[in-house]
Amino acid sequence: MFNAHASAEGTFEHQLNEYKGVQATRVIMDYYNSDPSQSFYGGGGIDARGGLFLTPLMYTIAGSPPSEKNWGAEYKDMIAHSFSRQMGMFISGTSIPMDRNNITLHPTNTDQWGRPSIIVTYQNHPDDLENARFLQNIGQELLDAAGAKRTWAHPVEPSNFGVHLLGTCRMGDDPATSVIDKAHRTHDVSNLFICDGSSLVTSTRGQPTMIIMALAFRAADQIKAAANAGTI
Numbered sequence: 032m033f034n035a036h037a038s039a040e041g042t043f044e045h046q047l048n049e050y051k052g053v054q055a056t057r058v059i060m061d062y063y064n065s066d067p068s069q070s071f072y073g074g075g076g077i078d079a080r081g082g083l084f085l086t087p088l089m090y091t092i093a094g095s096p097p098s099e100k101n102w103g104a105e106y107k108d109m110i111a112h113s114f115s116r117q118m119g120m121f122i123s124g125t126s127i128p129m130d131r132n133n134i135t136l137h138p139t140n141t142d143q144w145g146r147p148s149i150i151v152t153y154q155n156h157p158d159d160l161e162n163a164r165f166l167q168n169i170g171q172e173l174l175d176a177a178g179a180k181r182t183w184a185h186p187v188e189p190s191n192f193g194v195h196l197l198g199t200c201r202m203g204d205d206p207a208t209s210v211i212d213k214a215h216r217t218h219d220v221s222n223l224f225i226c227d228g229s230s231l232v233t234s235t236r237g238q239p240t241m242i243i244m245a246l247a248f249r250a251a252d253q254i255k256a257a258a259n260a261g262t263i
């Protein structure tokens with residue numbers, strides 16, 4: 032699982048200088064829970080930050096509305112004017128766990144040390160994209176309400192990469208359908224513990240690091256207890 036992401040962008044009259052310093056954001060959790068009245072399953076958070084395309088290089092490549100030409104003197108003027116006036120509403124939402132998604136090793140393609148490259152197979156559940164579109168619309172409404180002179184959003188596309196890498200060694204009681212048990216010990220190798228994002232069984236609905244850390248602390252306690260009990 033990746034978490035489905037999207038953003039809504041807005042330019043303001045005055046400089047915001049969002050690119051300066053650490054992104055200090057608060058995540059709007061009003062839409063975290065699934066809403067049974069919606070046609071899709073899922074939820075997520077919305078956080079305000081310096082646009083999805085925060086760095087100058089990324090901004091010149093993809094920071095402008097998709098409908099506009101991205102070359103020439105006019106474009107250069109727009110970049111110079113808008114970079115410090117832009118901010119975005121960044122959406123992180125549900126990525127429903129699907130059996131068809133996996134990471135496997137390539138049968139023949141290897142690196143110089145003979146290690147196989149990985150093959151990532153991933154396709155969003157349609158609800159992931161519906162949820163991302165829903166949250167993106169809310170983000171755009173928030174920018175309008177905040178007084179942005181202009182707002183837009185890049186179309187939500189199926190995920191083809193991600194930085195929130197979750198699942199693949201999921202936790203569970205059944206060795207046939209999971210890799211680690213509830214104490215993070217692998218079913219197959221008795222003294223091997225896996226404490227990272229791979230143990231998650233759902234994507235959560237946003238930034239995963241605190242959950243990964245909480246699980247790692249919990250696993251450490253259990254490893255200590257097992258060591259004291261002489262079962263390691």
Ligand SMILES: Cc1cc2nc3c(=O)[nH]c(=O)nc-3n(C[C@H](O)[C@H](O)[C@H](O)COP(=O)(O)OP(=O)(O)OC[C@H]3O[C@@H](n4cnc5c(N)ncnc54)[C@H](O)[C@@H]3O)c2cc1C
Nearest residue numbers: 193194195196197226227228229237238239240241242243
């Ligand atoms: C650009 C970016 C932005 C992100 N932003 C956020 C955010 O705002 N909020 C949030 O919550 N999360 C964010 N994430 C996601 C978050 O960083 C990850 O989900 C989290 O760090 C994953 O933790 P992990 O322990 O699963 O793996 P990692 O932190 O990747 O740890 C894996 C470790 O294993 C080591 N390793 C790999 N192979 C070997 C080997 N063969 N032998 C020994 N060691 C090895 C690696 O060096 C690494 O230290 C972001 C990620 C990226 C890339």
